[in-house]
Amino acid sequence: MTAPLLDVRGLRKFFPIAKGMLRRVTGHVRAVDDVSFTVQEGEALGLVGESGCGKTTTARCILRAIDPTEGQVLYRTRDDTIVDLAPMSATELGPFRKEIQMIFQDPFGSLNPRMTLFDNVGEPLLVNGMRSRRERMDRVAELLRLVGLRPEFMHRFPHAFSGGQRQRIGIARALATGPRLVVADEPVSALDVSVQAQVLNLLLELQSRLRLTFLFVAHDLSVVRHICDRVAVMYVGQLVELAATDAVFRRPRHPYTAALMRAVPVPDPRVSGTNAILKGEVPSPASPPSGCYFHPRCMFAEERCQREAPTLQEVTPGHFARCHFATELEL
Amino acid sequence: MPPIPTATDPLLQVRDLRVSFRMDEGTVRAVDGVSFDVFPGQVVGIVGESGCGKSVTMRAILQLIDPPGRITGGEILYRQGATPIDLTRLPPRGRLMRDLRGAEIALIPQEPMAAFSPVHTVGAQIIEAIMLHERCGKGQARAMTVELFRDVGISMAEQRIDAYSWQMSGGLRQRAMIAMALSCKPRLLIADEPTTAIDVTTQAQILALLRELQRKYDTAIIFITHDLGVIAQMANYVVVMYLGRIMEEGPVDEIFHAPLHPYTKALLRSIPSLNSETRTALPVIAGTLPHPFNRPPGCPFHPRCEDILPERCATAVPALHTLAPRRAVSCFLHSELAEPA
Numbered sequence: 001m002t003a004p005l006l007d008v009r010g011l012r013k014f015f016p017i018a019k020g021m022l023r024r025v026t027g028h029v030r031a032v033d034d035v036s037f038t039v040q041e042g043e044a045l046g047l048v049g050e051s052g053c054g055k056t057t058t059a060r061c062i063l064r065a066i067d068p069t070e071g072q073v074l075y076r077t078r079d080d081t082i083v084d085l086a087p088m089s090a091t092e093l094g095p096f097r098k099e100i101q102m103i104f105q106d107p108f109g110s111l112n113p114r115m116t117l118f119d120n121v122g123e124p125l126l127v128n129g130m131r132s133r134r135e136r137m138d139r140v141a142e143l144l145r146l147v148g149l150r151p152e153f154m155h156r157f158p159h160a161f162s163g164g165q166r167q168r169i170g171i172a173r174a175l176a177t178g179p180r181l182v183v184a185d186e187p188v189s190a191l192d193v194s195v196q197a198q199v200l201n202l203l204l205e206l207q208s209r210l211r212l213t214f215l216f217v218a219h220d221l222s223v224v225r226h227i228c229d230r231v232a233v234m235y236v237g238q239l240v241e242l243a244a245t246d247a248v249f250r251r252p253r254h255p256y257t258a259a260l261m262r263a264v265p266v267p268d269p270r271v272s273g274t275n276a277i278l279k280g281e282v283p284s285p286a287s288p289p290s291g292c293y294f295h296p297r298c299m300f301a302e303e304r305c306q307r308e309a310p311t312l313q314e315v316t317p318g319h320f321a322r323c324h325f326a327t328e329l330e331l
Numbered sequence: 332m333p334p335i336p337t338a339t340d341p342l343l344q345v346r347d348l349r350v351s352f353r354m355d356e357g358t359v360r361a362v363d364g365v366s367f368d369v370f371p372g373q374v375v376g377i378v379g380e381s382g383c384g385k386s387v388t389m390r391a392i393l394q395l396i397d398p399p400g401r402i403t404g405g406e407i408l409y410r411q412g413a414t415p416i417d418l419t420r421l422p423p424r425g426r427l428m429r430d431l432r433g434a435e436i437a438l439i440p441q442e443p444m445a446a447f448s449p450v451h452t453v454g455a456q457i458i459e460a461i462m463l464h465e466r467c468g469k470g471q472a473r474a475m476t477v478e479l480f481r482d483v484g485i486s487m488a489e490q491r492i493d494a495y496s497w498q499m500s501g502g503l504r505q506r507a508m509i510a511m512a513l514s515c516k517p518r519l520l521i522a523d524e525p526t527t528a529i530d531v532t533t534q535a536q537i538l539a540l541l542r543e544l545q546r547k548y549d550t551a552i553i554f555i556t557h558d559l560g561v562i563a564q565m566a567n568y569v570v571v572m573y574l575g576r577i578m579e580e581g582p583v584d585e586i587f588h589a590p591l592h593p594y595t596k597a598l599l600r601s602i603p604s605l606n607s608e609t610r611t612a613l614p615v616i617a618g619t620l621p622h623p624f625n626r627p628p629g630c631p632f633h634p635r636c637e638d639i640l641p642e643r644c645a646t647a648v649p650a651l652h653t654l655a656p657r658r659a660v661s662c663f664l665h666s667e668l669a670e671p672a
Contacts (some may be wrong), residue, residue: 192380265560
C-alpha cells in the first residue's frame with residue numbers, strides 16, 4: 001500500500017491566554033491536543049464534533065493558515081516524497097498551496113462581492129502564474145461547467161446568485177488550481193435542505209471524477225455519513241473515536257459519539273426522540289476536567305474515568321476509541 | 332404523538348395574509364395568501380426554504396414589518412376574550428399592539444447574540460420586560476427572573492442574571508432568550524429557527540426544554556424551521572411553504588407519512604438521514620429557487636415539479652383546497668380549484 005496522502009502526527013495547537021497589563025501568559029487553550037490521523041488518496045475523512053472541539057483549528061493547521069504548536073503534517077507529493085508541512089516557511093509552502101485547497105462554510109462571506117465570477121474563480125490561477133487572460137477565461141469556463149453553472153455567468157457578480165450557486169462558485173475556486181486535497185469546512189451547513197442535497201451530490205461526483213481527497217469538517221452527522229469513508233470524532237481538542245463510517249454508525253464505541261448520534265432529530269414523527277440527552281456543556285479547553293475529558297457528561301462514567309485519562313485504543317481493526325470501556329459498552 | 336386539541340376555538344387564525352415589499356426593482360410578494368390556525372396548547376411547525384415567507388409571516392403576526400414591506404391583505408385574528416381582534420387593523424406602534432407584543436405573543440429569535448443588547452446585563456433586559464407588562468416592583472421582577480432562569484435550566488441563576496450576553500455560551504444565551512420570551516407567560520410563542528445557530532447536542536437540550544415548558548404552561552407555539560427533523564420531533568401540525576404560498580398543511584404524521592404535494596414529497600426525499608445509504612447520490616429537487624423578482628407564473632413550484640400538468644400548472648395558480656378539517660393542499664393533482672385570475 002502506498003503511503004497516505006496526508007499523515008497528521010501528534011498535532012498540537014495551543015493558544016496562549018494573556019492577562020494583566022503586562023500581557024503575561026497565564027495559561028493555554030489547548031485547542032488541538034495530540035491529534036493523529038491519516039487520509040488515504042481518494043478518501044473522504046469526516047472531522048466531527050461540537051463547536052469548540054478543535055475541528056476547525058485542526059483543519060487550519062493542516063492548511064497552514066495557522067502555525068501548529070507541535071507535531072507533524074506529513075504530505076505525500078506528486079513524486080511520492082513525503083514532506084512535513086508543519087515547520088515550513090511561507091516560501092517553502094508555496095508549491096504545495098495549490099495542491100491543498102479549501103471550501104468555506106459561508107458562501108456569502110467567502111466571495112469578494114466586488115469581483116466578478118471570472119475574477120473570483122480566476123484569482124488563484126493568476127496567483128499561480130497563469131498570466132494570459134484568454135487562458136484563464138477558458139479554465140474558468142471549464143470550472144464553472146464542472147460545478148454545474150453556465151460559463152456565461154462568468155462576468156456576473158456574486159450577489160446575482162443564490163446560496164447554493166455561490167457555494168458552487170466557491171467549489172469552482174477551490175478546484176481552480178487542480179488540488180489533490182480539499183479541506184471543506186462545513187460546506188453545506190449554511191444551505192437549505194434541497195440545496196444541501198445538490199451540493200453534497202456535486203461533491204461526491206467531483207471526488208470520483210477528479211480523484212480528490214477530502215477532509216470534511218462538519219457538525220452534522222447525517223451529512224458526514226452521506227459523504228465520508230471514515231469519521232474522526234473530536235472532543236475538547238482530542239480524537240475520541242476514529243473508524244470507517246459504517247462501523248461508527250453501526251456500533252459506536254465511544255459514549256460521546258453515541259450521544260452525538262442520538263441528538264440528531266429524526267425526520268419521522270413516529271420515532272420519538274430519546275430522553276437520553278447529553279447534559280451539560282463542552283468543558284473549556286483551557287481547563288479540561290481530570291481523567292477522561294468526557295466523564296462529567298458521560299452516563300457510564302465510573303470512578304476510574306475521573307482519575308485516569310484513557311488512550312486511543314484500537315477496539316477492532318481500524319476502529320479506534322478513547323474510552324476505558326470501549327470493548328464492554330453496548331451503545 | 333400527542334393528540335391534536337380541536338375542541339376549543341383557535342387562538343390565532345391567519346386568513347389569506349398577503350405581505351409585499353415594494354422596491355425600485357419591482358414588487359416582491361413575500362407572503363401571498365397564507366391561511367392557517369393555531370389552537371391553544373398546539374405546536375404549529377412552519378417549514379420552508381429561505382425566501383419562502385415563513386419569517387415574514389411571523390413578523391406580520393407581531394406587526395413588525397418594516398417599510399418598504401406592507402401587509403396588503405388578509406386578516407390575523409387573535410382571540411383575546413370572547414371576540415377575536417384583527418391584528419392587521421391595529422396600529423403597529425399603538426398601545427394595544429404594544430401590550431400584546433411580549434406579553435401575549437412572545438418571540439424567540441434565531442440569533443440570540445443579536446437579540447440581546449451587549450451593553451446591558453441579560454437580567455436587566457428581562458426585568459425591564461417584566462416591569463413593562465406586569466404590575467410589580469424591581470425586586471419582585473428580579474426574583475421572577477431568577478425563577479425563570481431556574482425553569483429553563485440555567486445553573487447558578489443568581490449570578491448568571493448579572494452576566495452580559497457575550498459572557499454566555501450559545502446554549503445558555505438561547506436558554507436566557509427562552510426565559511425572556513416566557514417571562515410574561517405568553518399564550519402564543521413564536522420560535523423563529525431557535526436552534527439553527529447551535530450544536531446538535533445543545534439543540535436536543537433546547538428542544539426538550541421547549542417541549543417541557545410547552546406542556547407545563549400549555550403555550551401555543553409557532554415553530555419556524557427548515558429542519559424537517561426538528562419539525563417531526565416538535566410539531567403537532569405542519570404548514571409547508573414555498574415562495575410565499577402554502578403548498579400543504581396537515582397533522583405532522585400525515586405530512587411525513589402521507590404527503591400530497593410534490594414539493595413536500597421532494598423535500599422529504601432529499602434529506603440525508605442517519606439511516607440512508609452512505610456515499611450515494613441523494614434525490615434532489617431539480618433547478619433552483621427562483622429569484623423573488625422572477626416568480627414563475629402559475630403554481631410557484633411548477634418549474635421544479637416532477638408531476639407537472641403541462642397545460643394547467645404554468646398558467647393558473649392552484650388555490651389552497653381544504654380536503655378535510657385541518658388538511659389542505661394547493662396542487663392541481665388534488666383539486667381543480669384555482670385562484671381567481
